[in-house]
Amino acid sequence: MERQMDQEAKRLIQENFSKRFACKSQISARFYDHLFELMPDAKNLFTNDAVVQKEMFATMLATVVRSLDKPELFKSVGQKMAESHARYGVDTRGYGLASTALENALCDVVGDDISPEELAAWKGAIDRLTSLMAPPKSEDT
Numbered sequence: 420m421e422r423q424m425d426q427e428a429k430r431l432i433q434e435n436f437s438k439r440f441a442c443k444s445q446i447s448a449r450f451y452d453h454l455f456e457l458m459p460d461a462k463n464l465f466t467n468d469a470v471v472q473k474e475m476f477a478t479m480l481a482t483v484v485r486s487l488d489k490p491e492l493f494k495s496v497g498q499k500m501a502e503s504h505a506r507y508g509v510d511t512r513g514y515g516l517a518s519t520a521l522e523n524a525l526c527d528v529v530g531d532d533i534s535p536e537e538l539a540a541w542k543g544a545i546d547r548l549t550s551l552m553a554p555p556k557s558e559d560t
């Protein structure tokens with residue numbers, strides 16, 4: 420069964436998102452810094468202009484946050500991303516590293532301002548997204 424988030428976690432993320440979104444460029448930039456540190460080879464997969472790529476990543480985060488309480492939309496966003504990223508050859512290990520990279524990016528940029536509860540809520544949301552994006556495991560759907 421798909422992992423669910425409790426209402427309080429969604430509320431914490433959505434309520435604070437305008438503050439987080441104000442830092443979207445830095446968060447995106449730190450995400451890719453961390454990702455390429457953890458997966459140096461991944462850099463070769465990217466052909467988009469770095470500024471454009473960071474913008475698309477930030478827009479995706481906003482879409483994900485908006486869809487937290489719309490399960491059908493959340494699922495379809497995750498599935499679209501799963502399709503594109505399967506074409507790029509991203510595997511389960513890559514998604515684990517991406518989750519770490521995004522959590523670290525949030526800590527770097529807004530760590531002084533974010534509560535442990537909001538950070539934990541973000542971890543839950545990121546894991547939920549990356550588990551939809553990752554190739555399906557045979558025992559679970």
Ligand code: HEM
Nearest residue numbers: 461464465466467475476479500503507509513514517518
């Ligand atoms: C939290 C996880 C991730 C998110 C939210 C994310 C988000 C995005 C977005 C929004 C795009 C542009 C739209 C698209 O092509 O679908 C994109 C493209 C891409 N992503 Fe990801 N991504 C994630 C993880 C990863 C990982 C782990 C890798 C590789 C190791 C990766 C490699 C790529 C590549 C190669 C592209 C295409 C870039 C290009 O054409 O230059 N992504 N990603």
